[in-house]
Amino acid sequence: MIGQLRTLLTLTQTEVQIARIRVAQARTDAVRRELQENADNAERRSAEITRELQRLGGVADVITPLVGRLGALVKGTVEQAEPVDEALLGDLLLEHELHDRAMYLRALAGSVDDAIVGALAERLTTAHAATVEWLSTVLAEQALGGPPALRATPTQVVAGGLTRAVNYPVKFARDQVNRAFGRLQDTGDQVREGVNQAAGKAAQFSGNARDVLLTGRNASLERAETLATRQGDVDTAQALHxxxxxxxxxxxxxxxxxxxxxxxxxxxxxxxKGLVEVDDIVKIVHYEEANKNRQSVVAAAQTRYATIAQQVAGIR
Structure with a gap:
């Protein structure tokens, strides 16, 4: 029982640090508050576990919290080279382990009639089950392609884009695998080089120059969509829209x-709140964020999107 409490303490410290990292990625104030509350609750769970260790004579050492924080730091650094969905899957794996260990702790406490540890294990099980459900919802949002509760960091955006760009030729030419295989590596290298060049050039522009470029980009996209529509190229027009x-x-x-x-x-x-199509929700969220930026509207659309994601994932 002491061994499980020690492991739970280390994992909970990691959970605290990850929750604080996620706060900065929140799309809305409501999600930000939820993540902050989760981090605070994890801190309290850590304190409860520490008290139980002390009561049982397995005094928590000062190194354990540091190990948890170090683990979160390593995870946060490594995941910057991954798409955001891979980072979230890592979070979900951690929560599943915390949940399962809490259930095991509850069984151990029952075997020795320790009601105090049993009650703690029950609270931990409930808390981690709720977090597993929340993360599953966020991953379902990612899968649907709409605006998820958590924004990808700039590095994760690039990582996700590279993954799609490099993999696309395989899907496109799956009937010519042998010929496509040689092109795949070249395409990946070209994409990486292009991203690096674009990033270097972007850094050279002033704020005003960026505004001019964005205006030109927006006008070009709209013009291209209009032309594609006139020419009857429905697929291209839809992609541009x-x-x-x-x-x-x-x-x-x-x-x-x-x-x-x-x-x-x-x-x-x-x-x-009455929108039913994911594409419609996408339009409202991104329009608000780019123009009016009214948090109450974004939060309402985000909540509606989460409900749809939960239905798709079979969570509720």
Whole structure:
């Protein structure tokens, strides 16, 4: 029992640090508060576990919390080279281990009739089950392709983009695998080189220059979509429209909520709660973030999206 408490303490310290890392990635204030509360609750669980170790004579050493923090630091650093979904899967793995160990601790406490440790184990099991459900919802949001509760860091955005860019030729030419295989490595190298060059060039522009480029980009995308529509190229037009939606550059008239720009925040939030299509939610969230940035509206749309993700994942 003491051994399990010690392991739980180390893992809980890691959980605390990861939760604090995730706070900076929160898309809305509501998610940010939820993550902050989770980190605070994990701190309290850590203190409870420490007290039980002391009561049982397995005094918690000062090194254990440091090991947990170091583990979180290593995890946070390594995951920057991974797409955000891989980082979240790592978080989910940690929570599953915490949940399963808490259940095992509850069984151990029952075998020796230690009601205090049993009650602690019960609280830990409930807390980690709730976190597993929350992470499963966020991963379902990632899978649906809409605006997830957590933003990817800039490095994770690049990592995810590289993964898709390098893998795309395989999907595109799966009927010519042998010929495509040689091209795949070249494509990957070219993509990496292109990203590095683009990043270097972007750093040279001033803020005003970036604004000019963004304006030109937005106008070009809109013009290209118009031309594709006129030419009957439905697939290209749809792809361009989706790109504009994710950049938040759609016009208010293109949004799924009528007379959107004239709505007060409360009315816009209420309308967002009634959206049923993921694409419609994407449009509202990215338009808000790029233009009005009303947190209440983004939170309402995000909550609606989480509900859809849970239904898809079979969580509720």
């Amino acid at each position: 989706e790109a504009r939606a994710r950049l938040g550059t759609l016009h208010a008239s293109e949004l799924p909520i009528r007379e959107y720009d004239s709505l007060k925040a409360s009315d816009a939030a209420e309308a967002a």
